[in-house]
Amino acid sequence: xxxxxxxxxxxxxxxxxxxxxxxxxxxxxxxxxxxxxxxxxxxxxxxxxxxxxxxxxxxxxxxxxxxxxxxxxxxxxxxxxxxxxxxxxxxxxxxxxxxxxxxxxxxxxxxxxxxxxxxxxxxxxxxxxxxxxxxxxxxxxxxxxxxxxxxxxxxxxxxxxxxxxxxxxxxxxxxx
Amino acid sequence: xxxxxxxxxxxxxxxxxxxxxxxxxxxxxxxxxxxxxxxxxxxxxxxxxxxxxxxxxxxxxxxxxxxxxxxxxxxxxxxxxxxxxxxxxxxxxxxxxxxxxxxxxxxxxxxxxxxxxxxxxxxxxxxxxxxxxxxxxxxxxxxxxxxxxxxxxxxxxxxxxxxxxxxxxxxxxxxxxxxxxxxxxxxxxxxxxxxxxxxxxxxxxxxxxxxxxxxxxxxxxxxxxxxxxxxxxxxxxxxxxxxxxxxxxxxxxxxxxxxxxxxxxxxxxxxxxxxxxxxxxxxxxxxxxxxxxxxxxxxxxxxxxxxxxxxxxxxxxxxxxxxxxxxxxxxxxxxxxxxxxxxxxxxxxxxxxxxxxxxxxxxxxxxxxxxxxxxxxxxxxxxxxxxxxxxxxxxxxxxxxxxxxxxxxxxxxxxxxxxxxxxxxxxxxxxxxxxxxxxxx
Numbered sequence: 001x002x003x004x005x006x007x008x009x010x011x012x013x014x015x016x017x018x019x020x021x022x023x024x025x026x027x028x029x030x031x032x033x034x035x036x037x038x039x040x041x042x043x044x045x046x047x048x049x050x051x052x053x054x055x056x057x058x059x060x061x062x063x064x065x066x067x068x069x070x071x072x073x074x075x076x077x078x079x080x081x082x083x084x085x086x087x088x089x090x091x092x093x094x095x096x097x098x099x100x101x102x103x104x105x106x107x108x109x110x111x112x113x114x115x116x117x118x119x120x121x122x123x124x125x126x127x128x129x130x131x132x133x134x135x136x137x138x139x140x141x142x143x144x145x146x147x148x149x150x151x152x153x154x155x156x157x158x159x160x161x162x163x164x165x166x167x168x169x170x171x172x173x174x175x176x
Numbered sequence: 177x178x179x180x181x182x183x184x185x186x187x188x189x190x191x192x193x194x195x196x197x198x199x200x201x202x203x204x205x206x207x208x209x210x211x212x213x214x215x216x217x218x219x220x221x222x223x224x225x226x227x228x229x230x231x232x233x234x235x236x237x238x239x240x241x242x243x244x245x246x247x248x249x250x251x252x253x254x255x256x257x258x259x260x261x262x263x264x265x266x267x268x269x270x271x272x273x274x275x276x277x278x279x280x281x282x283x284x285x286x287x288x289x290x291x292x293x294x295x296x297x298x299x300x301x302x303x304x305x306x307x308x309x310x311x312x313x314x315x316x317x318x319x320x321x322x323x324x325x326x327x328x329x330x331x332x333x334x335x336x337x338x339x340x341x342x343x344x345x346x347x348x349x350x351x352x353x354x355x356x357x358x359x360x361x362x363x364x365x366x367x368x369x370x371x372x373x374x375x376x377x378x379x380x381x382x383x384x385x386x387x388x389x390x391x392x393x394x395x396x397x398x399x400x401x402x403x404x405x406x407x408x409x410x411x412x413x414x415x416x417x418x419x420x421x422x423x424x425x426x427x428x429x430x431x432x433x434x435x436x437x438x439x440x441x442x443x444x445x446x447x448x449x450x451x452x453x454x455x456x457x458x459x460x461x462x463x464x465x466x467x468x469x470x471x472x473x474x475x476x477x478x479x480x481x482x483x484x485x486x487x488x489x490x491x492x493x494x495x496x497x498x499x500x501x502x503x504x505x506x507x508x509x510x511x512x513x514x515x516x517x518x519x520x521x522x523x524x525x526x527x528x529x530x531x532x533x534x535x536x537x538x539x540x541x542x543x544x545x546x547x548x549x550x551x552x553x554x555x556x557x558x559x560x561x562x563x564x565x566x567x568x569x570x571x572x573x574x575x576x577x578x579x580x581x582x583x584x585x586x587x588x589x590x591x592x593x594x595x596x597x598x599x600x601x602x603x604x605x606x607x608x609x610x611x612x613x614x615x616x617x
Contacts, residue, residue: 017462021459027245027246027433028246028436031430039425056239056242056429057238057242058237060236060237060238060241060245060469061237063462063466067469070466071463071470074463076466076467077202077204078523079202080200080520082564083200084200099200102196102201102205103202103209106205106209110208110212110229110232114229116229168200
């Protein structure tokens with residue numbers, strides 16, 4: 001039962017990641033269009049896209065958010081496993097469990113306080129004033145959702161650890 | 177003896193993050209966890225935690241970080257469309273009658289990939305899986321087959337475009353453009369040193385490489401055709417990115433977008449761009465850059481808490497109050513980075529050290545570009561240092577099992593020494609790092 005739910009949840013995370021891939025392409029195209037329009041002076045077209053920096057920033061943030069739970073499923077959030085690999089497998093496994101519990105608690109705390117932050121921003125009507133003027137809560141609201149998704153994935157991650165071999169995982173260790 | 181408040185704060189923040197890191201918690205969650213504790217203790221309890229959420233969003237919503245995924249995408253397109261294979265073939269046709277020819281080809285091709293790719297692992301894995309089996313089959317010694325590939329993979333971090341250089345610039349406040357340009361000369365010097373070392377070592381010990389390893393000698397136009405068809409057009413992307421950056425025509429973000437777009441366009445022209453290749457490239461890009469960006473979520477807050485708690489100021493005053501010369505302090509910082517590089521990854525190295533190192537750099541009025549380039553060389557060294565250097569592990573993963581781990585360790589030693597010599601050279605003659613950025617103005 002748990003495996004079936006986990007599989008379906010994994011598909012949801014893959015769907016979000018695919019949306020992130022698409023946004024990456026969109027971000028690239030927006031910046032390229034801005035550079036070309038600014039430098040080529042094509043008649044009938046605007047001289048650059050004034051909003052391109054801000055939209056790119058927002059897209060970058062959304063890309064990071066959309067990819068984070070999928071990366072956790074893939075074991076691609078890097079870590080330092082030098083100690084875990086040196087310890088007896090069972091001890092390393094216990095430390096993995098403890099790490100997962102701590103990480104899940106972090107996700108719940110972040111989900112709660114980012115929701116609170118979004119709500120307060122909505123109530124106070126705070127604005128982000130740059131080229132575009134947008135309500136601040138627009139940029140804050142993805143955060144609680146993503147941390148809820150991450151904490152749910154932490155549960156599935158722990159389930160995989162508990163039902164798997166009693167040793168350390170082999171997750172990614174570098175971004176280079 | 178009672179600890180002062182800044183000592184408590186630094187022990188909690190820096191010591192706590194090290195404990196969680198070595199427990200194997202993902203780096204991003206380590207910093208989020210420490211930030212939660214730090215924000216609660218030093219930023220006024222619950223309001224601090226609400227502010228933490230705001231700061232997290234602001235950490236990532238930064239235009240200066242946009243080049244990270246775009247630089248990675250450039251390399252991924254190059255590797256997944258098969259363009260990289262054509263470049264290797266072009267270099268192989270060109271390099272002829274040189275001792276240790278295929279090792280030289282690996283270094284030259286690696287330098288060209290460094291100029292397009294923002295990922296050291298991708299470069300090492302690509303060259304390692306393609307060239308090591310061929311070199312071994314032709315009678316190259318395992319040390320000569322693996323060493324140059326690991327070494328040139330690490331140089332990828334120095335030569336722009338480099339995602340980690342952008343991250344270093346963004347987290348440290350050092351000019352990203354100048355840092356990218358500052359890495360060019362040290363990177364090229366290392367590549368030249370590697371080629372010289374390969375030729376010299378084969379001359380001194382001919383048993384390292386076969387005397388004649390060219391199954392087909394290309395002559396006339398055949399020899400140069402791939403150079404004009406594939407190598408020069410690929411290098412033109414580097415010229416576009418670095419040229420626009422150096423001439424101030426575009427920001428690093430705009431250069432990165434143009435570079436990524438140019439690489440896709442080039443792959444289109446060679447009819448090698450498929451939906452599958454694009455998807456694989458985007459997936460590879462997402463894996464590397466998505467994870468970096470999520471770690472950055474905690475970066476600003478980590479530095480803010482260190483600052484609010486007085487830990488940054490306390491540590492900086494403690495270090496600068498030792499009456500040591502700036503040179504000795506910089507040497508100490510580099511030694512810390514090299515030791516850290518043996519144990520932790522490059523992003524964690526930056527997250528842990530920059531909030532302390534940068535205030536010291538500013539207070540001692542040290543040239544940030546010079547410091548930044550040396551920081552990059554230390555991170556590059558960390559990739560090669562036994563026993564856990566990441567590129568050593570990457571090579572172990574792609575090299576045939578007949579190659580022993582001891583041979584891989586032995587293979588990398590001369591290149592580690594050359595990188596240390598370069599670090600010392602940049603330390604002694606800062607102009608190596610600052611000359612090109614100075615031309616930017």
